[in-house]
Amino acid sequence: MRGATSATHAAVFDGGVRDAVRSCESDDGNAMKLSVLDQSPSAEGNTQDQAIRESLALAQRCDDLRYHRYWVSEHHNSGSIVGTAPEILMAAVAATTRRIRVGSAGVMLPHYSALKVAEQFRVLEALAPGRIDLGVGRAPGSDRLTAFALNPHANAADEFPRQVYELQSWVAGTALPDDHPFRAIAAQPQGPTSPEIWILGSSDYGARLAAHFGLPYAFAYFFSDGAGVDEALALYRRNYRPSERYPQPIATICVWALAADSEEEARRLFTTREYWRVGFEKGLRNPLVSPERASTHPYADDERALIERLRRKAFIGTAGQVATTLTTLAGRLGLDELVINTWTFDPAARRRSYELLAAEFEL
Numbered sequence: 001m002r003g004a005t006s007a008t009h010a011a012v013f014d015g016g017v018r019d020a021v022r023s024c025e026s027d028d029g030n031a032m033k034l035s036v037l038d039q040s041p042s043a044e045g046n047t048q049d050q051a052i053r054e055s056l057a058l059a060q061r062c063d064d065l066r067y068h069r070y071w072v073s074e075h076h077n078s079g080s081i082v083g084t085a086p087e088i089l090m091a092a093v094a095a096t097t098r099r100i101r102v103g104s105a106g107v108m109l110p111h112y113s114a115l116k117v118a119e120q121f122r123v124l125e126a127l128a129p130g131r132i133d134l135g136v137g138r139a140p141g142s143d144r145l146t147a148f149a150l151n152p153h154a155n156a157a158d159e160f161p162r163q164v165y166e167l168q169s170w171v172a173g174t175a176l177p178d179d180h181p182f183r184a185i186a187a188q189p190q191g192p193t194s195p196e197i198w199i200l201g202s203s204d205y206g207a208r209l210a211a212h213f214g215l216p217y218a219f220a221y222f223f224s225d226g227a228g229v230d231e232a233l234a235l236y237r238r239n240y241r242p243s244e245r246y247p248q249p250i251a252t253i254c255v256w257a258l259a260a261d262s263e264e265e266a267r268r269l270f271t272t273r274e275y276w277r278v279g280f281e282k283g284l285r286n287p288l289v290s291p292e293r294a295s296t297h298p299y300a301d302d303e304r305a306l307i308e309r310l311r312r313k314a315f316i317g318t319a320g321q322v323a324t325t326l327t328t329l330a331g332r333l334g335l336d337e338l339v340i341n342t343w344t345f346d347p348a349a350r351r352r353s354y355e356l357l358a359a360e361f362e363l
Helices: 002-013 048-064 086-095 114-127 144-150 156-172 204-213 229-238 263-281 291-295 301-313 319-333 347-360
Strands: 033-038 069-072 101-108 132-137 196-201 217-219 251-259 315-317 337-341
Touching (some): 033 048, 069 086, 069 132, 086 114, 114 156, 156 196, 156 204, 196 204, 204 217, 229 251, 229 319, 263 291, 319 337
Parallel strands (some): 033 069, 033 337, 069 101, 196 217, 217 251, 251 337
């Protein structure tokens, strides 16, 4: 299989340039669509299992609020983000919601067998027909040791293009080429609908891969504070190769945003993320702390400088303020959908943020 992998890599990065169609209208003619990225953040003083149940409650509320998608993430060995098995959480979300699309953002594919992932998501599609998204990523979602424990194959990430190629066929229920060693294998259960596959990334790599395979692409804007987003989306659209299911490129970005009833309250709640980000830069993955604890922490000068940079780029404030900045960003990038990621120490404040934005955008 090594030769096939190398050939796939070459094809991904040597594809011809094609014109891309950029549209600011959604597929149903409505205004901006909002979706949710939930990472199941854990808060100090609570047990981690509470974070999973809060994710389920938030999904049900966002379904009522008419958010378009509800995506859950995969991280490992982290005291901050405890959603380790998106496919299991997705089953619970799909079973307790009515209309919202439910997806992964994403399954870290190099940890797993592409066939097993395809089977899991075909089962999910059978449980919630027409509502399942399969977002896949190449990053480990963990530290190196944990990634090795999940899959001891040292070069697993190098197999990602081949895995996506096989996954695309198995999920859609189409046959692999006659000369493919897995030609006789089908992912079951089959049905009249199939999950949407999304490529997730925060660099040119994912953009190129999504363009090559003709798949939707989601850029992790929150991960890099937007660095590289213009280049990645332009590269994706310019090199997009139309596929049968997706004749035109479909792109979105995942942003971190927080709305509150007042700007002052939003800034108070944001101190929790400021404290976490300072620890993150030091390699810490601790649970979220309260705004009260965060605001009294004795930050060093370099840490205060980091916080100031965060504040300048943050999408926080009243619903009107946040909506204005998000709409401007979406317009500049030619997007008709945004995926919102929000953390707060108090789950009620997180729910309130999604409620305020739903009302402001008239979902």
